[in-house]
Amino acid sequence: MKLIEALQYRLPLAAKLSILHRASGLIMLGLLPFVIWLFDKSVSSEVSYDAFTSAFVAGIGFVPAVIVKLAVLGLIWSFLHHAFAGVRHLWMDATHSVTKQQGHSSAVVVFAASLVLTVLLGAKLFGLF
Template identity: 45%
Template sequence: MPEAVKKPRPEFRNIGIAQLGGYRLPLAGKVSILHRLSGGLMFLLLPFALYLFEQSLTSEISFASLKAFFGHVIVKLIVLVLAWAFTFHFFAGLRFLLADTHRFVNKEGGRNTATVVLVASTLVTIVIALKLFGVF
Protein backbone atom coordinates (compact mmCIF):
# COMPACT_ATOMS: atom_id res chain seq x y z
CA MET A 1 0.00 0.00 0.00
CA PRO A 2 1.48 3.36 -1.03
CA GLU A 3 2.17 5.76 1.74
CA ALA A 4 0.24 9.07 1.65
CA VAL A 5 2.30 12.07 0.68
CA LYS A 6 2.18 14.65 3.41
CA LYS A 7 2.21 18.30 2.49
CA PRO A 8 4.37 20.49 4.63
CA ARG A 9 2.38 22.63 7.03
CA PRO A 10 2.37 26.33 6.16
CA GLU A 11 4.63 28.54 8.23
CA PHE A 12 3.15 31.70 9.67
CA ARG A 13 5.90 34.10 10.52
CA ASN A 14 5.72 37.42 12.25
CA ILE A 15 4.91 40.35 10.04
CA GLY A 16 7.63 42.88 9.32
CA ILE A 17 7.22 46.65 9.10
CA ALA A 18 7.57 46.54 5.31
CA GLN A 19 4.68 44.06 5.05
CA LEU A 20 2.17 46.10 7.08
CA GLY A 21 0.82 47.91 4.02
CA GLY A 22 -0.28 44.72 2.32
CA TYR A 23 -1.72 42.99 5.37
CA ARG A 24 -5.52 42.89 5.49
CA LEU A 25 -6.85 43.06 9.00
CA PRO A 26 -10.49 42.05 9.60
CA LEU A 27 -12.90 44.74 10.76
CA ALA A 28 -12.94 43.38 14.31
CA GLY A 29 -9.15 43.69 14.42
CA LYS A 30 -9.29 47.29 13.20
CA VAL A 31 -11.87 48.10 15.88
CA SER A 32 -9.62 46.51 18.49
CA ILE A 33 -6.64 48.61 17.42
CA LEU A 34 -8.74 51.79 17.27
CA HIS A 35 -10.07 51.01 20.76
CA ARG A 36 -6.52 50.97 22.07
CA LEU A 37 -5.56 54.14 20.18
CA SER A 38 -8.63 56.05 21.37
CA GLY A 39 -7.98 54.98 24.96
CA GLY A 40 -4.35 56.05 24.70
CA LEU A 41 -5.34 59.40 23.21
CA MET A 42 -7.78 60.08 26.01
CA PHE A 43 -5.23 59.01 28.61
CA LEU A 44 -2.54 61.31 27.21
CA LEU A 45 -4.90 64.29 27.03
CA LEU A 46 -6.43 63.75 30.48
CA PRO A 47 -4.12 66.24 32.28
CA PHE A 48 -4.93 68.91 29.68
CA ALA A 49 -8.68 68.25 30.02
CA LEU A 50 -8.45 68.46 33.80
CA TYR A 51 -6.53 71.74 33.50
CA LEU A 52 -9.23 73.17 31.23
CA PHE A 53 -11.92 72.02 33.66
CA GLU A 54 -10.07 73.67 36.54
CA GLN A 55 -9.75 76.90 34.54
CA SER A 56 -13.47 76.89 33.82
CA LEU A 57 -14.25 76.76 37.55
CA THR A 58 -11.68 79.27 38.80
CA SER A 59 -13.50 82.53 38.08
CA GLU A 60 -15.89 84.21 35.70
CA ILE A 61 -13.01 85.86 33.87
CA SER A 62 -11.16 82.58 33.29
CA PHE A 63 -14.43 80.98 32.14
CA ALA A 64 -14.98 83.82 29.65
CA SER A 65 -11.44 83.50 28.29
CA LEU A 66 -11.86 79.73 28.02
CA LYS A 67 -15.16 80.20 26.20
CA ALA A 68 -13.43 82.53 23.72
CA PHE A 69 -10.62 79.97 23.33
CA PHE A 70 -13.15 77.26 22.44
CA GLY A 71 -14.66 79.54 19.81
CA HIS A 72 -11.74 78.92 17.41
CA VAL A 73 -12.26 76.38 14.64
CA ILE A 74 -9.00 74.51 15.30
CA VAL A 75 -9.91 74.04 18.95
CA LYS A 76 -13.37 72.82 17.95
CA LEU A 77 -11.76 70.25 15.65
CA ILE A 78 -9.52 69.05 18.47
CA VAL A 79 -12.55 68.76 20.75
CA LEU A 80 -14.33 66.84 17.99
CA VAL A 81 -11.43 64.36 17.76
CA LEU A 82 -11.61 63.90 21.53
CA ALA A 83 -15.37 63.41 21.29
CA TRP A 84 -14.84 60.76 18.62
CA ALA A 85 -12.22 59.06 20.79
CA PHE A 86 -14.60 59.00 23.74
CA THR A 87 -17.64 57.75 21.81
CA PHE A 88 -15.64 55.14 19.92
CA HIS A 89 -13.94 53.93 23.09
CA PHE A 90 -17.29 53.78 24.87
CA PHE A 91 -19.04 51.71 22.20
CA ALA A 92 -16.02 49.47 21.65
CA GLY A 93 -15.83 48.94 25.41
CA LEU A 94 -19.45 47.79 25.39
CA ARG A 95 -18.55 45.43 22.55
CA PHE A 96 -15.72 43.93 24.57
CA LEU A 97 -17.97 43.60 27.63
CA LEU A 98 -20.35 41.57 25.46
CA ALA A 99 -17.43 39.43 24.35
CA ASP A 100 -16.46 38.90 27.98
CA THR A 101 -19.91 37.41 28.58
CA HIS A 102 -19.33 35.04 25.63
CA ARG A 103 -21.82 36.73 23.33
CA PHE A 104 -21.08 37.33 19.64
CA VAL A 105 -17.65 35.70 19.84
CA ASN A 106 -17.91 33.93 16.50
CA LYS A 107 -16.63 35.38 13.23
CA GLU A 108 -19.96 36.78 12.07
CA GLY A 109 -20.82 38.20 15.49
CA GLY A 110 -17.45 39.91 15.70
CA ARG A 111 -17.92 41.48 12.30
CA ASN A 112 -21.46 42.62 13.14
CA THR A 113 -20.56 44.14 16.49
CA ALA A 114 -17.54 45.88 14.96
CA THR A 115 -19.84 47.42 12.35
CA VAL A 116 -22.27 48.54 15.05
CA VAL A 117 -19.41 50.18 16.96
CA LEU A 118 -18.23 52.08 13.89
CA VAL A 119 -21.72 53.21 12.86
CA ALA A 120 -22.85 54.19 16.37
CA SER A 121 -19.68 56.13 17.20
CA THR A 122 -19.81 57.90 13.83
CA LEU A 123 -23.46 58.90 14.27
CA VAL A 124 -22.92 60.21 17.79
CA THR A 125 -19.80 62.09 16.66
CA ILE A 126 -21.77 63.69 13.81
CA VAL A 127 -24.44 64.85 16.27
CA ILE A 128 -21.71 66.28 18.53
CA ALA A 129 -20.13 68.03 15.52
CA LEU A 130 -23.43 69.58 14.52
CA LYS A 131 -23.95 70.86 18.05
CA LEU A 132 -20.33 72.01 18.39
CA PHE A 133 -20.39 74.03 15.17
CA GLY A 134 -23.79 75.55 15.96
CA VAL A 135 -26.00 73.84 13.39
CA PHE A 136 -28.60 73.13 16.07
Protein backbone atom coordinates in the same frame (compact mmCIF):
# COMPACT_ATOMS: atom_id res chain seq x y z
CA MET B 1 2.83 38.73 -8.80
CA LYS B 2 -0.16 36.58 -7.90
CA LEU B 3 1.84 34.88 -5.16
CA ILE B 4 2.49 38.25 -3.46
CA GLU B 5 -1.20 39.14 -3.69
CA ALA B 6 -2.11 35.76 -2.22
CA LEU B 7 0.22 36.32 0.74
CA GLN B 8 -1.27 39.70 1.68
CA TYR B 9 -3.56 39.61 4.69
CA ARG B 10 -6.45 41.98 5.15
CA LEU B 11 -7.40 42.66 8.73
CA PRO B 12 -11.04 41.93 9.55
CA LEU B 13 -13.19 44.83 10.70
CA ALA B 14 -13.16 43.57 14.29
CA ALA B 15 -9.35 43.72 14.34
CA LYS B 16 -9.37 47.27 12.99
CA LEU B 17 -11.87 48.19 15.72
CA SER B 18 -9.60 46.68 18.36
CA ILE B 19 -6.61 48.65 17.07
CA LEU B 20 -8.65 51.88 17.07
CA HIS B 21 -9.81 51.07 20.62
CA ARG B 22 -6.18 51.17 21.71
CA ALA B 23 -5.50 54.31 19.63
CA SER B 24 -8.49 56.12 21.13
CA GLY B 25 -7.18 55.32 24.60
CA LEU B 26 -3.82 56.84 23.66
CA ILE B 27 -5.54 59.94 22.24
CA MET B 28 -7.47 60.42 25.47
CA LEU B 29 -4.28 59.97 27.48
CA GLY B 30 -2.43 62.48 25.30
CA LEU B 31 -5.22 65.04 25.56
CA LEU B 32 -5.59 64.60 29.32
CA PRO B 33 -3.69 67.84 30.15
CA PHE B 34 -6.04 69.70 27.77
CA VAL B 35 -9.08 68.13 29.44
CA ILE B 36 -7.80 69.08 32.89
CA TRP B 37 -7.21 72.65 31.69
CA LEU B 38 -10.72 72.81 30.20
CA PHE B 39 -12.27 71.49 33.41
CA ASP B 40 -10.27 73.89 35.57
CA LYS B 41 -11.26 76.86 33.40
CA SER B 42 -14.90 75.85 33.39
CA VAL B 43 -15.38 75.54 37.16
CA SER B 44 -12.84 77.81 38.92
CA SER B 45 -14.60 81.18 38.70
CA GLU B 46 -16.78 83.31 36.46
CA VAL B 47 -13.68 84.92 34.95
CA SER B 48 -12.10 81.56 34.16
CA TYR B 49 -15.41 80.32 32.72
CA ASP B 50 -15.37 83.32 30.37
CA ALA B 51 -11.83 82.32 29.35
CA PHE B 52 -13.11 78.77 28.79
CA THR B 53 -15.94 79.90 26.51
CA SER B 54 -13.73 82.38 24.67
CA ALA B 55 -11.32 79.54 23.80
CA PHE B 56 -14.03 78.21 21.47
CA VAL B 57 -14.60 81.64 19.92
CA ALA B 58 -11.21 83.38 19.88
CA GLY B 59 -8.79 80.52 20.50
CA ILE B 60 -6.07 80.07 23.11
CA GLY B 61 -3.06 82.34 22.67
CA PHE B 62 -1.68 81.69 19.19
CA VAL B 63 -3.94 78.62 18.65
CA PRO B 64 -7.06 79.52 16.63
CA ALA B 65 -10.50 78.49 17.82
CA VAL B 66 -10.95 76.01 14.98
CA ILE B 67 -7.92 74.04 16.23
CA VAL B 68 -9.36 74.03 19.75
CA LYS B 69 -12.66 72.74 18.36
CA LEU B 70 -10.89 70.07 16.31
CA ALA B 71 -8.98 68.93 19.41
CA VAL B 72 -12.26 68.71 21.32
CA LEU B 73 -13.85 66.85 18.40
CA GLY B 74 -10.95 64.37 18.44
CA LEU B 75 -11.50 63.94 22.15
CA ILE B 76 -15.24 63.41 21.61
CA TRP B 77 -14.58 60.73 18.97
CA SER B 78 -11.95 58.98 21.06
CA PHE B 79 -14.21 58.91 24.11
CA LEU B 80 -17.25 57.64 22.20
CA HIS B 81 -15.28 55.04 20.26
CA HIS B 82 -13.39 53.86 23.33
CA ALA B 83 -16.60 53.61 25.38
CA PHE B 84 -18.59 51.71 22.73
CA ALA B 85 -15.68 49.41 21.89
CA GLY B 86 -15.08 48.82 25.61
CA VAL B 87 -18.71 47.82 26.13
CA ARG B 88 -18.38 45.52 23.12
CA HIS B 89 -15.27 43.89 24.61
CA LEU B 90 -16.96 43.49 27.99
CA TRP B 91 -19.99 41.91 26.31
CA MET B 92 -17.77 39.47 24.40
CA ASP B 93 -15.89 38.57 27.60
CA ALA B 94 -19.11 38.07 29.57
CA THR B 95 -20.95 35.91 27.03
CA HIS B 96 -18.06 33.74 25.76
CA SER B 97 -20.16 33.06 22.67
CA VAL B 98 -18.70 35.18 19.93
CA THR B 99 -18.62 34.00 16.36
CA LYS B 100 -16.86 35.64 13.46
CA GLN B 101 -20.19 37.02 12.24
CA GLN B 102 -21.09 38.40 15.67
CA GLY B 103 -17.68 40.05 15.90
CA HIS B 104 -18.13 41.67 12.50
CA SER B 105 -21.68 42.87 13.12
CA SER B 106 -20.87 44.24 16.58
CA ALA B 107 -17.85 46.06 15.08
CA VAL B 108 -20.14 47.65 12.48
CA VAL B 109 -22.50 48.77 15.24
CA VAL B 110 -19.64 50.30 17.26
CA PHE B 111 -18.23 52.15 14.23
CA ALA B 112 -21.67 53.41 13.21
CA ALA B 113 -22.71 54.52 16.69
CA SER B 114 -19.45 56.30 17.48
CA LEU B 115 -19.25 58.04 14.11
CA VAL B 116 -22.91 59.14 14.04
CA LEU B 117 -22.71 60.56 17.56
CA THR B 118 -19.38 62.24 16.75
CA VAL B 119 -20.89 63.91 13.70
CA LEU B 120 -23.92 65.08 15.68
CA LEU B 121 -21.84 66.44 18.57
CA GLY B 122 -19.36 67.96 16.10
CA ALA B 123 -22.21 69.74 14.34
CA LYS B 124 -23.31 71.14 17.70
CA LEU B 125 -19.71 72.09 18.58
CA PHE B 126 -19.23 73.98 15.32
CA GLY B 127 -22.58 75.76 15.71
CA LEU B 128 -24.54 74.10 12.91
CA PHE B 129 -27.59 73.80 15.18
